[in-house]
Amino acid sequence: MSQIVCLSRGSLSRGKELAELLARKLDYAVLSREDLIEAAIREGIHVGKLETSMMNPRTFTERLARERDHYLAFSTAYLCDRIREGPLVYHGRTGHLLLRNISHVMRVRVVADDEYRLNATMRNLGIDRESALQYLVAIEEDRKSWVRSMYGVSWEDASQYDVVVNVERMSVENAASALVGMAQLPDFRMTPASLRTMEDLHLAARARVRLARDPRTARTGFTVVAHGGEITVTYLPHDMEVADDIRRVLDGLEAAREIHATMAATTILWVQETFDASSDAFSEVVEIAGKWNAAVELVRFAPAEASGVPEVVGTLTRPSPSTAVAGIEDDLDEEDADDGGLKATLDELARVGKSGGGRWVYGERASLVASCCGMVPHALVVLGTIYSDRDPAARVRLTRELRDSLASRMRVPIVTTDELRTHYFFGRRDLFRLTGYLAVVVIVYLLVLTHQEAVLAFLHGAGSDGSTLARLWVALAVFVFVPIVAFAYGSVARSLMKLIRME
Amino acid sequence: MDPLLMYDHFIPLDLWVAVQVVVLGVVGGILSGFIGSGGAFFMTPGMMNLGVPGVVAVASNITHKFGKAMVGSRKHNELGNVDKRMGVYLIATSFIGIRIAVWINSMLFEGGGGDGHGAGGSAAADLYISAVFVCILSVVAVSMLRDALRRRDADDEGGPSMRLANALARMHLPPYVTFKVSEVRVSLWVLMLVGLATGYLAGTIGVGGFIGVPCMIYLFGMPTAVAAGTELYLAMFMGGWGALNYAFQGFVDIRLTLLLYLGSLLGIYIGVYGTKVVKEILIRIVTAVVILLCVISRAVAMPAYLRQLGWIDIDPRWDGLCNGASKAMLFAAGLAGCSLILYHVIRSYRQRLKVRHRLAEARAAT
Secondary structure, eight states, X not given: OOOEEEEEEOTTSSHHHHHHHHHHHHTOEEEEHHHHHHHHHHHTOOHHHHHHHHHSOOOOOHHHHHHHHHHHHHHHHHHHHHHHHSOEEEEESOHHHHTTTOTTEEEEEEEOOHHHHHHHHHHHHTOOHHHHHHHHHHHHHHHHHHHHXXXXXXXXXXXXXXEEEETTSSOHHHHHHHHHHHHTSGGGSOOHHHHHHHHHHXXXXXXXXXXXXXXXXXXXXXXXXXXXXXXXXXXXGGGGGGHHXXXXXXXXXXXXXXXXXXXXXEEEEEEESSOOTTSHHHXXXXXXXXXXXXXXXXXXXXXXXXXXXXXXHTTOSOOOTTOSSOGGGGGSOTTTSOOTTHHHHHHHHHHTTOEEEEEEEEEOHHHHHHHHSSSSOEEEEEEOOOSTTSOHHHHHHHHHHHHHHHHHHOOSOEEEHHHHHHHHSOOHHHHHHHHHHHHHHHHHHHHHHHSHHHHHXXXXXXTSOOOHHHHHHHHHHHHHHHHHHHHHHHHHHHHHHHHTTOO | OOTTSBTTTBOOOOHHXXXXXXXXXXXXXXXXXXXXXXXXXXXXXXXXXXXXXXXXXXXXXXHHHHHHHHHHHHHHHHTTOOOHHHHHHHHHHHHHHHHHHHHHHHHHHHHOOSOSOSSTTOHHHHHHHXXXXXXXXXXXXXHHHHHHHHHHHHOOOOOSOOHHHHHHHHSOOSOEEEETTTTEEEEHHHHHHHHHHHHHHHHHHSOXXXXXXXXIIIIXXXXXXXXXXXXXXXHHHHHHHHHHHHHHHTOOOHHHHHHHHHHHHHHHHHXXXXXXXXXXXXXXXXXXXXXXXXXXXXXXXXXXXXXXXXXXXXXXXXXXXXXXXXXXXXXXXXXXXXXXXXXXXXXXXXXXXXXXXXXXXXXXXX
16 A cells, blocks of 8 residues: 545646646656546446435435445545555545545645636636636535535535645646645655554455445445454344345455444444443443444544553654554554453454444544544444543543544534433433423323313413403413423423333 | 304313324324424324314414424434524524414414314315315325335436426525535525425424425435424424414414323334334335325315315215214324334334343353
8 A cells, every 4th residue: 555645626626737747746646536437337336326416415315325335435445456556646526535534645625716717617618707607606516515415524624634725826836846745744654554544444445345246235235344354344223134145245355354244223432441341331332222223333542641652652653633543553463462352342242233343543532533533423422431540530621521522523422431321221310300290291281181171261362351462471371381391291201211211 | 163162163172082182192203203204294184083173283283393393403403403594594484484374274264164064163274274285295295105116116216306406406596695504505585485385384284394304405405414403493483483373363272282292202202213123115105105195084074174165065964974084094094104113113122122131141141
């Protein structure tokens, strides 16, 4: 695997010109989005239909979701295959999003002057200024929709890129020279860790493509993750008949050491420093996973400051937020190293059919946050004991900060293992709440249903003079009364469902 | 007006009727959680089948929707799935739509119509509500069914026709408003039109989400989760405004609202659980068939209103037959749909218990 530069270009922004010049200067191969699309079409993916569907967002069907997954996996695998052959400059829209969290991918956004693009559009399409403006606005909107629908991020978000090049005030030649210098910085050099992340990504993508190609599994949706040769495939409960086929289809896949198949509707992410399959937290997480038909994905997070090997951290070439797995692991013998109970806990999860895969992250908080915000959707994040070598007050503060960072990036509930019981299991507090609200509800219902005549007279305004003021009082009373009853009875219903473990 | 009605509007409520309203709530709640809509498409005609005048059924249901949306939208808001700016723009015109709907329903109800047989003495209002219900929901149900069946047969992602939506989306209709949460840019005129239509339908038949959510997804290009969250946020305000307006006119029957809650707030959990264990294609087919049967059931009840208005000449005894057939069809459709969902929910629940037992055994062994 070698270095890759991903140029994200808008329409007529001279991105292609810049990419080709940069590739020549660096002596890298060049690959365009058009080449990639052509390969995807040869693969049998209906890219045109997919684009139309994504740009005109509609209710996402299972078939479209499968087509999108196939496309994403194929594109990722194709890019990784090309990088294996040698260093590469890719120019398109979102190559950097296909290869997320890989430190040796240099992410460049190319933008151009609106006036230049307008003139180029008028010249290329032979249309007037107004039509050209409308065309450019429409095409930009479509592309933004595409990126949003495919990757769940904003295309224009500058934080997605390492550098934004505006060719309005810089010639393409100079821009290419500047990027050549930048590409040679140590920050963008491949490290053993970034190589391993890319290999995991490649393996998962190849597995997903193979599942999409095989007629036995082609009509099923899967989530595939890989770590160190272990592949975890998650499928939905209503597709349980394909469970045995998954292993058969993936049997013999190059670099695959082990294959896990887990039935789940969603995934719970559990982040902790060390795992113990006999702990109460494990039982609670599995219990919730059972309730939600979820798989449990484990992330062993050792904060860089707490890892006890700061000198090794210091050798990291690029401690950037996008570094999902920093370099420490490569200095450890994976088989012999203490994995903090990760493997044993994963085995236990696999035994109860809840394994969603596992990995470790050594590094800073930002590394963990970046690695958690991938394409796998989570329903819940559970934070266990982290920063265990800190004093309790600092641990609470750092955990809270981590929670806030994750919450700002992931739109899912985030709880600590201590909060699991109170949030998701019926406890004494729930009993008090249920009893209290139930009493209120019973009293209200009894009062209304045993005094129907009086209630209806009030609602009809029969007891009053029928004036506007009297009617306003009725309206106001209904407006205030109904949400209170809904809240009280809603709390009773929620507690009851919690009691029978069905919330 | 029907002499059996209390204060001209309200039905007498004995235990049997109360139980039926609770069942309507349970079925409406399960379908609501399963489909992701408000469930009014089942509860409003169901109440009309029980003899509740259409306008009171709509008023009580929109009041029920108000409280339910208030509880539900909080969760969506916590997860960032609510585009409040979009909500504000839509609320403004939806209020006008609701006001128009309340005004028409009230005028038709006060104008009376009918001889007081069968479904009360509000034949004109009942006929109008039923007609709007049948027209709108038959289009929705047929599109959904065709879409689901086509996809199953041909495995084609074509979906419902997007010609109108695409044409509207491509039209240049300034001024445009940008919404940062949804990351979309929408013409103010389209926004106003959608708000007006959603409000009018919510106020007339209690079903606004069937228009609002598809518009937000297809016309505005909003992400599905944000469209659903924003619709619930909007439903809270529309429900509140509808409740205020109908209560001001004296049409809200709080007894019915409370009894609906009794079933719906429990049923919704079962419905939501059902979405996790039932295949998407089956969800679509069940949804479409249940809505279609609700539409047919309402159409079956309409000859009685036409007779009461003197527009057709049939034996008055047919009123009871029409209403009875309509009611039987509605309950059969709802209960059959719910049975299917419950079957899958219970099956999955039992599987879960097995996993728990396995886990407990493993822990005991260690």
